[in-house]
Amino acid sequence: MSSALVNVPPRARRGEVIEIKTLISHPMETGYRRNQLGARIPRDIIRLFVCTYNGTEVFRAELHPAIAANPFLVFSTVATESGTIAFQWTGDNGLSATESAAIVVD
Amino acid sequence: MDRETSRRAFLRAAATGLGLGAVITVAPAHATPEAMEDAIRKIVGSSRVSKGRVKLELPPLSENGNTVPLTVSVESPMTPADHVRAIHVFTELNPQPEVVSFRFGPRAGQARVSTRIRLATTQTVTAVGELSDGSFWSASAAVVVTLAACLEDA
Amino acid sequence: MSGHGARLLGASALTLLAWTASAGEIPPAERRSGYDFMSRETRAMQDDDTVNPGMLGVLEGGTLWARKTGTAGRACADCHGDGRASMKGVAARYPAFDAALKRPVNLEQRINLCRTERQQAPALAYESRELLALTAFVARQSRGVPIDVAVDARTKPFIDNGRAAFYPRAQSRSSTMAAPRSTGVRASSTLPAASVTTRTGASGWPATRSPRRIRRAIRSTVSNGRASARSSAGCATAWSGSAPSRTSTARPSSSSSSCF
Numbered sequence: 097m098s099s100a101l102v103n104v105p106p107r108a109r110r111g112e113v114i115e116i117k118t119l120i121s122h123p124m125e126t127g128y129r130r131n132q133l134g135a136r137i138p139r140d141i142i143r144l145f146v147c148t149y150n151g152t153e154v155f156r157a158e159l160h161p162a163i164a165a166n167p168f169l170v171f172s173t174v175a176t177e178s179g180t181i182a183f184q185w186t187g188d189n190g191l192s193a194t195e196s197a198a199i200v201v202d
Numbered sequence: 203m204d205r206e207t208s209r210r211a212f213l214r215a216a217a218t219g220l221g222l223g224a225v226i227t228v229a230p231a232h233a234t235p236e237a238m239e240d241a242i243r244k245i246v247g248s249s250r251v252s253k254g255r256v257k258l259e260l261p262p263l264s265e266n267g268n269t270v271p272l273t274v275s276v277e278s279p280m281t282p283a284d285h286v287r288a289i290h291v292f293t294e295l296n297p298q299p300e301v302v303s304f305r306f307g308p309r310a311g312q313a314r315v316s317t318r319i320r321l322a323t324t325q326t327v328t329a330v331g332e333l334s335d336g337s338f339w340s341a342s343a344a345v346v347v348t349l350a351a352c353l354e355d356a
Numbered sequence: 357m358s359g360h361g362a363r364l365l366g367a368s369a370l371t372l373l374a375w376t377a378s379a380g381e382i383p384p385a386e387r388r389s390g391y392d393f394m395s396r397e398t399r400a401m402q403d404d405d406t407v408n409p410g411m412l413g414v415l416e417g418g419t420l421w422a423r424k425t426g427t428a429g430r431a432c433a434d435c436h437g438d439g440r441a442s443m444k445g446v447a448a449r450y451p452a453f454d455a456a457l458k459r460p461v462n463l464e465q466r467i468n469l470c471r472t473e474r475q476q477a478p479a480l481a482y483e484s485r486e487l488l489a490l491t492a493f494v495a496r497q498s499r500g501v502p503i504d505v506a507v508d509a510r511t512k513p514f515i516d517n518g519r520a521a522f523y524p525r526a527q528s529r530s531s532t533m534a535a536p537r538s539t540g541v542r543a544s545s546t547l548p549a550a551s552v553t554t555r556t557g558a559s560g561w562p563a564t565r566s567p568r569r570i571r572r573a574i575r576s577t578v579s580n581g582r583a584s585a586r587s588s589a590g591c592a593t594a595w596s597g598s599a600p601s602r603t604s605t606a607r608p609s610s611s612s613s614s615c616f
Binding site for chain 1: 270
């Protein structure tokens, strides 16, 4: 189970551009490493990160193995209304993790 | 030269029973600048990629190639009529050229993202920005990597 | 003792004499935390709990703390209660002397002793995700607490052994782990001069190293012929024990894994 840390300002003014930070634990196994017997360790990465704001997608990132372990993303969105900002990570081996944060916009 | 001395020392240590377990360093195959060009072509098609508009921030010297902080941004009003659609990041010498693609809309407020990437060796990183008018812009930054990603295997 | 070991010990004694006058130990007031060697970007990563990957380990450790395990079906919390209260200051005292084993144990070993003896659960492998998480969680509770490793008659022999390994020159190369390094290109592959660090807040060499990396760095320093394998065991002990009054930052370092 992946733990995630998200940092969303709890309050914002309408129209303000807010910065969101997300950090999820995941080894992002590249698929290029070899174990001590010389066999390749299979790829196991998070491939997609999607942020939705009250259900509407506002940001997306397509990740490749060159993203460092424990993928870290800082991005922006406009504070349009109060509600829920949700995050979803999907990847190899059926990985699917979600997290969300509430925001009050006045 | 450094590596030769250390290998001899390691073999000597192993022979005298002080071996610490196999440390196999297999250098990964590197992609090439040509592979990066191909990957960029796949994104932009036949369109021209102009230098500018994109700002790519990377440390000139990275302490650890396993986690290199990167910030990329494109100045844009981010209105429905004029905004950044996507920013794509590439490297020329990692095992594969694609690093990440960010997709934006007017709701982004600003086209600016930070993340942490892996660099397998000292090299140049390139970011390509795609605007809503269909134009493509790029910027590059060179990073000296002192501890390459993949110095230690599993 | 093998011929190699005897030669090394002899060399260590001689070099120790030679070095006492010249390099010697850096006075406590002049010692700098590895944090001082960090780049701006790395400091930014370590300073912010919402951005520091090591905090993911702390989060996970908190979850594991409450999870029942082993044939005894016990969680850490069953004996220790809320770790955030009961573990305050604990990590700052490690490595600590274990009377039964008659030698110091580090935090990971203590956790494993609890697992095997109290929880009847198998020991966790070094550098395993679970052990890193539990260690990070416990160590986090010592944030801001001065390092307080006991220096007494029982621990002194181990500290001396580690000190001897840390300071004298290795046989084959004119380098020592303690020799001040420039912050040039090579800086990232060596330990900075006598940087007093905690095990989990081990910052700045390069910066976001986790406990996993400390051991690997010592191991790779040894296997690269820069120090003797025999003396590396004392390194971690001496490292923590050589400056008992230094404040521990106890910030978990990034557990960046997976080389590319």
